[in-house]
Amino acid sequence: MHAPSLSPSRSVPTVRGRAGYWTRLLPLLAALACATRVPSFARPLWNPDEGYLAVQAGLLAHGGELYETVVDRKPPLVPWLYRAAFAVAGHESLTSVRVLAVLAQLATAVILASLARRRWGDGAGRTAGVLYLLISIGLNPEDAQAATFEVFMLPFTAAAMWCADRRRPGAAGLAAGCAFLAKQTGGAVLLPVLWRCGRHGAGPVRLVAGAAAPVLGAALATDPAGFLFWTVTGSGTYASLGGSALPVLGRALANAGVLAVACAGLLPPVLRALRVSRPGTADLWLWLAASAGAVTTGLHFFGHYYLQLLPPIALLATAALRTPPRERRARAVLVTACCCALFLTWGLLAPRAELDHARRVADTAAQRTRPGERVLFWGMHPEAYWFAGRTPATRYLTAGLLTNYSGGRDGTLVGERYGVEGAWTVLRAELTAHPPSLVVDDSRGKPYAPDRLPTLRRLLSAAYEEVGEVDGAVLYARAGAGWSPGAGWWPQGAAVDRGARG
Template identity: 75%
Template sequence: MYAEPLVPQRSVVAPGAALGYWRGLLPLLALLACVTRLPSFARPLWNPDEGFLAVQARILAHGGELYTTVVDRKPPLVPWLYQGAFALTGSESLTSVRVLAVLAQLTTAVLLAALARRRWGDTAGRTAGVLYLLISVGLNPEDAQAAAFEVFMLPCTAAAMWCADRRRWAAAGVAVGCAFLAKQTGGAVLLPVLWLCGPSWGGLLRVGLGAALPVTAAAVATDPAGFLFWTVTGSGAYASFTGSELHVLARGLANTALLTAACAGLLPALARAWRTTRTGAADLWLWLLASSGAVALGFHFFGHYYLQLTPPLALLATAALRTAPDTRRTRALLTSACCCALFLTWGLLAPRPELTHAQRLAQAVAERTAPGDRVLLWGMHPETYWLADRPPATRYLTAGLLTNYSGGRDCPRVGERYAVQGAWNTLRRELAERPPRLIVDDSRGKPYAPDRIRPLRRLLAGYEPVAVVDGAVLHVRKR
């Protein structure tokens, strides 16, 4: 592959023409964003990440503090978005955050369309926006339709590239910082931004200061030490390939195959883009490479990680299709639309057995406790707290933070010795000060089951089992 020019060609557009252009394109993109997110409204929850965020938002609304009274390995931007949405519409439903997710996808598509139009003209702008929305659903629906971290990270990454393309370095840096605050891997967009900046020390300084501004503000607004630990330094055991290597590899291959199927209409164009030097897209290839590294970071390969690849893929395909015959561009769009329809059908019709389990378990918890009673759920489904409307007995909302279990990781790296530093001492202190009314063992034979976790067995000695719901055992305190 030959070297490409640092700065791609730009098109000059008259203001009046631009107004008419967006007046015609925005309604199309808005309609397509609504259609592609339609399955997200079909279920109360899509995955545990949504449940985790919903519980976090409720705790924050009742005076809790991130990284102190509720913790997660994620930055604070998306929990704050959930908290704000719940403040406006209530926390009984995720409809408000689903609407925000539609707006996030629309914003990403508009920014990509604007970037493509500036580089390659009106037709390329329309192509980029439409292609992005069509392939954005090309994963398991629980990954593509959830209103979770990646969906809100993507507008920030697209904004960073949009600003860098216009040499607005400080704004590009701020967008990079916001992408990091949505999810740490969003910071990968810094690489193509720096590429566009080139050897300009003033530009590099403005990018750095811009990126540091929102991150520093978020650290100060929460707990600086806790922010640093939970978002950067405290995930060493989690980001490991040891344990269930074959399981993780199979997941990575499956999700790669799903996204490849969703991009079937783009593959010929992407192959041409790789061979040609006429696209002026070195920064886009770097964006794709950096995003691929972000997907692999931590060696988990969850499906929602792959959403980070979709913006650069859409732009690279657009770059190649701009010089292709109209029939080839039409074929790519139609193929992508057909693939999109298949994924939307999957999202509308596929059963969600884990959601059904969480709903049954939440009903049992609500029947055996009173509002305000603290509950400890020993499992990986924090949405049960939200569905039951019961406060958690600890800041650790899943057993994963106390055992390092995540996504099928097997026994070699699961246990109390792999917990987050100091987590068990904190848990003992919390439960001693305010014992939970009910403990739910939802391990169901997983590697973090009580017979493998000695501190949990000691805790359950003061409780007695009273019911079993789909394999989950409910324990109440002994009199």
């Protein structure tokens, strides 16, 4: 018997070449991936991130330029993915990107199965793939079922570990770079990858070069200065607690508790593994620690951040469940499957109050404007532009970018001076060049209400008059203005005006 070692290639004989292994396992994982994502197809949209991406994709398809006239604090990979999906299947629904999300989760499960099989054998491969898919929806459905950044980041993080395990530093770096391009925190996988490649004696130069290549390519394909600003340097106040420590702490504990329920069958063996040295798991613990650090980054602790923890948890549980008795593994899988069924039910029955609100507001705005006209939805529901089929009046699709407001933040550090640097100057220029036909104040008493923002308050009092209210949102139309359709991106489409970067 081999002595315990941290090298998976020596800790357990690798099982190779068994006929039919993947032909039996792939259909099982595919069916499980489809089953766990059924709720994602049950509603048109799950959260504002999906709405933001849908609007970005529409703008990009009709002349918008990322980090110039289409802005967000995220890297470009997922907006490009949405744009490509819409180009193939149309923009009327998110079904195409939901299908891509199923494939992303399947790919992650397959990569984890391959990694576990190489380290611990055929049975471990099956266990890792199944466990990952069972816990992959173990959060609030708005976080777990949405086709957003983390879902498309995870296959790349898993691929980075897979390549590092096979002593391919260049490919591992490339995968880590692509993970960063899906979401910045995906770059955290570089820590365990560096450790793994270091133990193999693989060249760090190739690893760093591989990681830098896609990032530099994306910067050059967009606007390098804008790319750096929006993805790295321009989010200082967003990452500050700023008086919101208690709400943030409550959210962190609540989401951790929800995830603990999903992993109830896996946590006992994983915690037991802390007391016993398991061959081939040191890099997995480092992966989990790096992912936990990534969840903490930004100090917001939204539920979808926790998705990054799931791949290392699935692998660590697989390693812990290899020891006898075998009934322990069966019990863990059964408990995890029951928890998965609970979250599936939650996903199918989840309330949709905010979605319905956004639909009602968007429908009213669509009735009061023509397709070519610009609209300003002042709130945190960018999906309203997509539902209404109207052109955004500004590149800033939510009030958050202009005021530093985000979910759970109190009134501290919220206001014009806390927004993205230069954003209000750009907003004034955009609204002067193309005044929106309709402004919808959807703040509903939040800290970013117009009466707390001098620039927006002056705009509304000088050029607009209140014309109605729907579901708590106040509508303002241009005072004495006639119809003046501009160039719309939905459905006709036209180039979006360029302007200064906020």
